[in-house]
Amino acid sequence: MTTTPRKFFVGGNWKMNGSTKSIQTLVDTLNKAHLPVEQVDVVVAPPAPYLALVRSTLDSKLGVSAQNVYAAKSGAFTGETSPLFLKDLDIHWTLTGHSERRQYFRESSEYVAEKTKFALDQGLSVIACIGESLIERETGATNAVLASQLEPLAAALTAADWARVVLAYEPVWAIGTGKVATPAQAQDAHKYIRSWLAKHVSPAVAQATRIIYGGSVTAGNCGELARMGDIDGFLVGGASLKPEFTQIVKARL
Numbered sequence: 001m002t003t004t005p006r007k008f009f010v011g012g013n014w015k016m017n018g019s020t021k022s023i024q025t026l027v028d029t030l031n032k033a034h035l036p037v038e039q040v041d042v043v044v045a046p047p048a049p050y051l052a053l054v055r056s057t058l059d060s061k062l063g064v065s066a067q068n069v070y071a072a073k074s075g076a077f078t079g080e081t082s083p084l085f086l087k088d089l090d091i092h093w094t095l096t097g098h099s100e101r102r103q104y105f106r107e108s109s110e111y112v113a114e115k116t117k118f119a120l121d122q123g124l125s126v127i128a129c130i131g132e133s134l135i136e137r138e139t140g141a142t143n144a145v146l147a148s149q150l151e152p153l154a155a156a157l158t159a160a161d162w163a164r165v166v167l168a169y170e171p172v173w174a175i176g177t178g179k180v181a182t183p184a185q186a187q188d189a190h191k192y193i194r195s196w197l198a199k200h201v202s203p204a205v206a207q208a209t210r211i212i213y214g215g216s217v218t219a220g221n222c223g224e225l226a227r228m229g230d231i232d233g234f235l236v237g238g239a240s241l242k243p244e245f246t247q248i249v250k251a252r253l
C-alpha cells in the first residue's frame, strides 16, 4: 500500500491569555518568522474576542482557530460562538473537547462529538482533543478512556469528515504542569489511537489522520517527541505565547 506522508501540524492554543498589545506583538513575531509553511501547517487559537484582529493581521499562510464553538448556526444561545461567525471572519478551524472544557464546563464526549460534527458540516476543520487524567493513567485506564472519547466521534463522523480532523492527544496530567509525557509514553498513546481508528473507522483514515501531542511541549523537548513515528505535530499551550513557538514549529525539520 502506498501511503502519503502526513504533513506536520503545530497548533498554538493561547487559552484565556493576552491583550490587544501582547497579541499584536505575538502576531508580529509570527509574521516575521518566515515559518516553513510548505512543510508544516501552523494554526493559532486566540481567545474569541481577538479572532478578527488576529485573522486580519496574521500572515494568511498561517491558520487561525477558535478555541470552542457551538452546535447551532444562530439563535438564542447567549455567549456562544457559531461556526458561521468563524467562516464570516475567514477562520477555518476550531478546537473541540479540550480537557479544560471537559473539566470546567462539563462537556461530555457525546457533546464534543456533536459539536465536532456540526462544525465539520458547516465547512470548518477541527482539532479534536482527547486525553486521560492522572488517576486514569495510574489505574491503567488510559486506553479505555481514549476509546470512550473516540467512540462518539467515530459514531458521528463520516470517513470524508475525518479528512478535516486533527486529533490532539493531550494527557491532562501533562497540561500546564511542566511534566511532559516521555516520547515513549506519547508514542504508545498515539499508536493506540491510530490502531483504534484502523479498527473502528478504517485503515485509510488511521493512516491519514494527524495525531498531535499536547502537554508541556517546549523548544527543549519537542525534537525528541517529533521523531516518534505516530506523532504528527503538537498542540502547544504556554510556549505558544512565547517566541520559542517558532522553534517548536520547526521541530521536525
Ligand SMILES: O=C(CO)COP(=O)(O)O
Binding pocket: 013, 098, 170, 174, 175, 176, 177, 178, 214, 215, 216, 217, 235, 236, 237, 238, 239
Ligand atoms: O493544553 C494544552 C494545549 O491545548 C497544552 O498546554 P501547555 O503546553 O501549557 O501544557
